[in-house]
Amino acid sequence: MFQETPQDALVGTWTNSLGTVWAIKADGTFQVSLSKNHRVDVWGKYTVTGDEMTIQESHGSHTPKSCRGKAIYKFMRDGEMLTFTKVSDKCKLREKNILAGWKPWKG
Template identity: 35%
Template structure:
């Protein structure tokens, strides 16, 4: 019985570190195509307060702000400022090293994640 409690204690101790590794909080960058097919840099700042900000062109100007919630590996996002669409989007998230991948489950804003429904960002 003693080895079981040691194993359980170790798992409970290490569990928060595993959850922290999945946190999307931080500064992220990616590129998206504009209407002419030119790639535009994009910076996304995700706070630990349940908000995010998007800087199109990575020029220091925030164009879109929103709120998010996390439920395990599922992230629900909703733009609150600077967007024509304020519908909710639900994404599964995966953080591996310096890469954040968001895969669309559903989104009321059809163009938010592109035609494939996948956003891949690198730590900025």
């Protein structure tokens, strides 16, 4: 009756080996905490088409100019692991974080 969408695989709160926490919300928005204080450092909007996530805009105190533009990543969910492959992104900080494997955050 209810069919999963590709976006459903992304929705949740995730963490990576760098300690970054990424909350991906069903309404097409996200929030990122880059430090252990769990304050929101970066936020923005995203869309999903098939197995591609497009980050439309990013804002925040730790957002370099090169990180405010669009980025595209292919994603794959395997059980509790979420991984990404870069399609296009000019932001090195975002790339470093997104390409680190993600697992559910247990906060």
